[in-house]
Amino acid sequence: MAKAKKSDAKKLCILAGAGKFPVYLAEFARGKGFQVIAVGPEGRLEPELEARADKVRTYRFARLGQLLEILKEERIEQAMMAGKIDKRWLYQPGVEFDEMALKTLKKLPDQKDDTIMSIVTAELESHGIKILPTLDLIQEWLAPEGSFSAIIPEEKQWQDIKFGFRIAKEIGKLDIGQTIAVLDRAVLAVEAIEGTDLCILRAGQITAGAVIVKVLKPNQSLKYDVPVVGLSTVLSMIQARAKVLAVEAQGCLVVERERMVKLAEQNGIALVGVKGD
Known part of the structure; x- marks a missing residue:
């Protein structure tokens, strides 16, 4: 597996989507000595990214050809994907696909997340842009096994965790989502196109006390869509x-x-890393 190291990389490009993840990744990478160029869809990026990256370039969403032009202009040879590319954007008024995007879409047997991202990744790599797993750089951000907050789940909640983990893995196998909300070994909400935070909020519309489980999809590529939780997860x-x-x-x-752990503990929320059976 190719590694992103200072010794063999003058630049690190972050193919950025929505959310805070690209912001923190850019800050971390610069701290490691990388020159960070973030490239993402206009109007979709966190404003903070401007201050954390050395340079931010934007393209119009669904303009794959424009994205490649920017990468070539910046002489990008390797990149990491970070942040959410929200499929709901595809259904918004005014979205216009360029010729390259349309040709890429025609290759899709379906519009599942992994299908789209694998085709886009292959297209970028065919133009000489090596897509690196973010874990090459941020292994220490992975969730530990066991509780990582002072609040420990009760026995009944552990039963829900085990139940939810199995169901979430099955949903992930179908490439529907990574997150599930359960209570009393019943499914309250399943993540689909809307994302984790809205899945959590839908569960809250039904009842309090839900157990939220988020997993890595079986056979998932680590080049894109690695599951991420953070402060916004706890806020939801x-x-x-x-x-x-x-x-x-x-x-x-x-x-x-x-910050996530502090806020969770202040609000009586248990945080735990679990392994499958």
């Missing part, structure tokens, strides 16, 4: 009155860990 749980967040140990990234 507070709003939904959920009580446990269980993530796959060594399979899910935890960003803003210190």
Whole structure:
């Protein structure tokens, strides 16, 4: 596996999507001595990214040819994908696909996340852009096994965690989503196109006390869509009155860990990393 190291990389490009993950990745990479260029869809990126990356370039969403032009202009040879490319954007008014994007879409047997991302990754790599797994750089962000907050799940909640983990893996196998909300070994909500935070909020519309489980999809490529939780996850749980967040140990990234743990503990939320059976 190719490694992103200072010795063999003058630049590191972050193919950025929505959310805080690209912001923290850019800050971390610069701290490691990389010159960071972030490239993402205009109007979709966190404003903070401007301050954390050395340069930010934007393209119009669904303009794959424009993205490649920018990468060539910046002489990008390797990149990491970080942040959410929200499939709901595909259905918004005014989205215009360029010729390259349309040709790429025609190759798709379906529009599942992994299908889209694998085709896009292959297209970029065919133009000489090596896509590196983010874990090459941020192994220490992986969730540990066991509790990583002072609040420990109760026995009944552990039963929900085990139940939810199995169901989440099956949903992931179908490439539907990575997150599930359960209570009393019943499924309250399943993540689909809307994303983790809205899945959590939907569970909260039904009842308080949910156990949220997020996992790595079986056979998932580590080049894209690695599951991430952070402060926004806990904020959604507070709003939904959920009580446990269980993530796959060594399979899910935890960003803003210190702030996340502090906020969770202040609100009676248990945080735990779990391994499958």
